Amino acid sequence: MxxxxxxxxxxxxxxxxxxxxxxxxxxxxxxxxxxxxxxxxxxxxxxxxxxxxxxxxxxxxxxxxxxxxxxxxxxxxxxxxxxxxxxxxxxxxxxxxxxxxxxxxxxxxxxxxxxxxxxxxxxxxxxxxxxxxxxxxxxxxxxxxxxxxxxxxxxxxxxxxxxxxxxxxxxxxxxxxxxxxxxxxxxxxxxxxxxxxxxxxxxxxxxxxxxxxxxxxxxxxxxxxxxxxxxxxxxxxxxxxxxxxxTQVWDPAQDKMLEKNYSIQNLEKGKQQNKEVLCTLFNLDPTKPLFSFIGRLLDEKGGDLLPQASALAMSENYKEINILILGSGSRQIENQLNSLLSDYKGNYNTFIGYNEELAHLIYAGADFLMMPSRVEPCGLNQMYSLRYGTIPIVRRTGGLKDTVVDFGDDGNGICHDQSSVGDICYSIQRAVSLYDNKEHLNKIRKIGMSTDHSWxxxxxxxxxxxxxxxxxx
Ligand SMILES: Nc1ncnc2c1ncn2[C@@H]1O[C@H](COP(=O)(O)OP(=O)(O)O[C@H]2O[C@H](CO)[C@@H](O)[C@H](O)[C@H]2O)[C@@H](O)[C@H]1O
Known part of the structure; x- marks a missing residue:
């Protein structure tokens, strides 16, 4: 044909x-x-x-x-x-x-x-x-x-x-x-x-x-x-x-944009090495869980919720978590995100713009990827993060609903129902507890890495x- x-x-x-x-x-x-x-x-x-x-x-x-x-x-x-x-x-x-x-x-x-x-x-x-x-x-x-x-x-x-x-x-x-x-x-x-x-x-x-x-x-x-x-x-x-x-472009075992390639066998060590590079680049603390967002900073992606949710999560978990945002879009959201930089130095950073290599490094080095989308026809980021052993935190909508199941239901990620600051922060709290239980954390990472999302x-x-x-x- x-x-x-x-x-x-x-x-x-x-x-x-x-x-x-x-x-x-x-x-x-x-x-x-x-x-x-x-x-x-x-x-x-x-x-x-x-x-x-x-x-x-x-x-x-x-x-x-x-x-x-x-x-x-x-x-x-x-x-x-x-x-x-x-x-x-x-x-x-x-x-x-x-x-x-x-x-x-x-x-x-x-x-x-x-x-x-x-x-x-x-x-x-x-x-x-x-x-x-x-x-x-x-x-x-x-x-x-x-x-x-x-x-x-x-x-x-x-x-x-x-x-x-x-x-x-x-x-x-x-x-x-x-x-x-x-x-x-x-x-x-x-x-x-x-x-x-x-x-x-x-x-x-x-x-x-x-x-x-x-x-x-x-x-x-x-x-x-x-x-x-x-x-x-x-x-x-x-x-x-x-x-x-x-799965050829998005393969943690072969991805040339990473600091260290890894597979399900050495995921913990591999991810940590990428995380350390990322944390050095963005002045973050590699011993603490790293939450990221990659995407267009628009309301449809829940981008407008990120400044307030980040500020609240950072203050509730003072110096216990890192947040790194990569994206561009609405000027207002970009400015609001940047206005938090001075208050949370050392645990919070942004890259406003588009950077393919950095996106790959984040999928590998982050621990959790946030997708609080109001609308998400499919979403690819959650599938990339699953493949790289990064746990997606998603709002149950569109393709996110079809690909991510909450770990409480033996799934591969963390899910919430509303695109709201409250739901995002509650999910971050659950993620922090999960991060402290390394055995459980690695089990969920492995579920994600072993799922076949190829075309x-x-x-x-x-x-x-x-x-x-x-x-x-
Ligand atoms: N600042 C940045 N720097 C580097 N990389 C960046 C970036 N911002 C976004 N990206 C990259 O762009 C892609 C985004 O893909 P998504 O599918 O999540 O959303 P998008 O809304 O563009 O696509 C629409 O089409 C796709 C494909 O059908 C649907 O999955 C989705 O739901 C729908 O909204 C990913 O590869 C991501 O890594």
């Missing part, structure tokens, strides 16, 4: 968050099953772009309303990522450092989607399946079916995978002329709440909808930033498939879904 994944991010090419991890790993595992995998994404101004050999396989011009943007399709020549990688280069719109956050993001991603389809229809054969990811690629299923110039793709099945339904890519009908010509009787497919809503369009038009965990699929039926009723309507073609992790099984579930929409089942 020839499968195309269309995405705004893919690790190691360009990463903002978990979307990149999934699109960098899932196709690799799918190609192990004998399928032909292509990943298509925009060509940003990244280190990957400048350090790799790319060959131009196609060029053309995207017509977007009254604008014309020349584009080329660049193929990575070695296929070293385990799949064919194609970068859509539209210099005027994507030759920039950041992936998102520009005023013309609508024009950028609309042009990207048009360029992808312009190129695909010029190839000798059509793909068997097109798997779109999140709202940046959500207009593709509509354009394949209804834009005259893509008629060769009108019978090709498409699937939308929702990594985060909070972001929907809405824009005004003033930009309707950006679409290549289509039969206007279908215009209602574009509309949700009086706007063009890219995610809603994909959900309506794709042959199948997947979410990145089964629990998240249940949740979006009653909480999906305005799309609840739509998700109810399409339940018949939806499935929740729990993300896996790339092996989930990549098959995606193939099953493709077969379903190809009517092969």
């Amino acid at each position: 020839e499968i195309f994944h269309i995405s705004a991010e893919c690790y190691p090419v360009a990463k903002v968050g978990g979307l990149a991890d999934v699109v960098g790993a899932l196709p690799k595992y799918q190609s192990n099953w004998g399928h032909e995998l292509r990943v298509v994404m925009p060509c940003y101004q990244t280190k990957f772009r400048s350090e790799n050999d790319l060959e131009c396989v196609h060029w053309g011009t995207v017509k977007l309303g009254g604008f014309n943007f020349p584009f080329s399709v660049l193929k990575e020549t070695t296929d070293k990522l385990g799949f064919e990688l194609y970068l859509i280069e539209i210099p005027e719109l994507f030759d920039r450092k950041e992936v998102y956050g520009y005023e013309d993001d609508i024009e950028r991603f609309m042009s990207f989607q048009i360029a992808v389809l312009d190129w695909v229809i010029g190839r000798a054969t059509m793909p068997d399946v097109i798997n779109c990811h999140d709202h940046h690629t959500g207009l593709i299923p509509f354009m394949m079916q209804h834009c005259y110039k893509y008629h060769q793709l009108s019978n090709t099945p498409s699937m939308i995978t929702i990594h985060n339904g909070l972001y929907q890519g809405q824009f005004s009908f003033d930009k309707l002329n950006y679409f290549p010509e289509f039969d206007l009787t279908h215009v209602r497919l574009l509309e949700w709440d009086s706007q063009i809503n890219s995610l809603a369009v994909a959900v309506k038009c794709a042959s199948a909808v997947t979410t990145v965990s089964p629990s998240y699929l249940d949740e979006i039926n009653y909480s999906a930033n305005g799309l609840e009723s739509l998700f109810n309507l399409v339940r018949y073609k939806s499935r929740g498939i729990l993300n896996g992790i790339d 092996e099984k989930a990549s098959q579930e995606y193939i099953e879904m493709y077969n379903l929409i190809l009517n092969k089942i």
Whole structure:
């Protein structure tokens, strides 16, 4: 089967968050099953772009309303990522450092989607399946079916995978002329709440909808930033498939970003050595339990609760715990977190920004990883921390509910029900007691380390879904 994944991010090419991890790993595992995998994404101004050999396989011009943007399709020549990688280069719109956050993001991603389809229809054969990811690629299923110039793709099945339904890519009908010509009787497919809503369009038009965990699929039926009723309507073609992790990239025994590699056999010593390096770097006390957070500092991740929860936990356990926060996002949360630095010197620190290497070192060196998310479609951090013997402390929601079970129920982590300062602090208290009982602590660490979260099984579930929409089942 020839499968195309269309995405705004893919690790190691360009990463903002978990979307990149999934699109960098899932196709690799799918190609192990004998399928032909292509990943298509925009060509940003990244280190990957400048350090790799790319060959131009196609060029053309995207017509977007009254604008014309020349584009080329660049193929990575070695296929070293385990799949064919194609970068859509539209210099005027994507030759920039950041992936998102520009005023013309609508024009950028609309042009990207048009360029992808312009190129695909010029190839000798059509793909068997097109798997779109999140709202940046959500207009593709509509354009394949209804834009005259893509008629060769009108019978090709498409699937939308929702990594985060909070972001929907809405824009005004003033930009309707950006679409290549289509039969206007279908215009209602574009509309949700009086706007063009890219995610809603994909959900309506794709042959199948997947979410990145089964629990998240249940949740979006009653909480999906305005799309609840739509998700109810399409339940018949939806499935929740729990993300896996790339066990080659995330392997404490081989991870080059660690100070000391380790496995389940020498986990205590291995973790301690990484912890010591981390504590030296951040002026923390390696003899005390280390609690961390890695991620975007936003309300959806419970980031707004971290300053108060950290302050309370630090004062309740004066000099008995360490907290280290790695992340960026809301300026207000960043400032609040930094304002605690002087009060808890020696036991508390932050790194405001994005740092892949540091994230790996934290997964290895921390004792507990906090994820007080209000919304978590799947969450990868808890699976990385389990693999590195770090105990996740999670709020029971979405994929966190599907992957972490409280140690009180013979599970692999610590769970709480509310995204609240009280629940976080209570969990920290339980973790401190657990830390004092090394035998119990190591038992739980080992449960986490021996669980298989690889993409092996989930990549098959995606193939099953493709077969379903190809009517092969
Ligand atoms: N400051 C920083 N420095 C270094 N690394 C950082 C970092 N901030 C985040 N990361 C890394 O980014 C990734 C975050 O992945 P998540 O899945 O937890 O969340 P995200 O919300 O981005 O993804 C969305 O998509 C994924 C994939 O489907 C879902 O799991 C998730 O629930 C959904 O919200 C991890 O690899 C983490 O280590």
